[in-house]
Amino acid sequence: MSEYPRVAVRAILIHENKLLLVNAYANGQSALMCPPGGGVEAGSSLPENLCREVFEETGLRIEVGAPCLVNEFHDPGGSFHQVDIYFRCSVIGSAEIDSNWQDIDRIVTDRRWVTAEELANVHHKPDSLGAVAFDPQNAITYDPLEPLVR
Numbered sequence: 001m002s003e004y005p006r007v008a009v010r011a012i013l014i015h016e017n018k019l020l021l022v023n024a025y026a027n028g029q030s031a032l033m034c035p036p037g038g039g040v041e042a043g044s045s046l047p048e049n050l051c052r053e054v055f056e057e058t059g060l061r062i063e064v065g066a067p068c069l070v071n072e073f074h075d076p077g078g079s080f081h082q083v084d085i086y087f088r089c090s091v092i093g094s095a096e097i098d099s100n101w102q103d104i105d106r107i108v109t110d111r112r113w114v115t116a117e118e119l120a121n122v123h124h125k126p127d128s129l130g131a132v133a134f135d136p137q138n139a140i141t142y143d144p145l146e147p148l149v150r
Helices: 046-058 129-134
Strands: 006-015 018-023 037-039 061-074 081-092 111-114 141-147
Touching: 006 046, 006 061, 006 129, 018 046, 018 129, 037 046, 046 061, 046 081
Parallel strands: 006 081, 061 141
Antiparallel strands: 006 018, 006 037, 018 111, 061 081
8 A cells, every 4th residue: 555645636616507527537447427636746736736637637727716525535455545625616717618628648538517416317426526516505524535436
């Protein structure tokens, strides 16, 4: 197991009552969806990392607001352990995602805006995502360690 968990940032990005989700695994390995974001790079703030990650995955520019969720997950049979810090965000400019946009890491190939009702029928993580995303009055939430799923 790695000595330290990986730290990542993710965007709770709501536009016209819809939450933005992206695929969690490359090459159709899983139908799992999650909010856009990714690993942090040392020397950049969490919001700077989040702006970079969201742009790389979607082409959208965002404004990063307050943190709203801390979630951690791990692979019980392996060495992967990640801590995600979620921030409420808003789109700067257009929320339209170019269908030809290419993630530079070629992981994100599916991007979709979903309503609260649609989210209930989408395989997603973390489990508390719907409550956190669609109830902006929710105080910061902590999701205890979840097993990694595909």
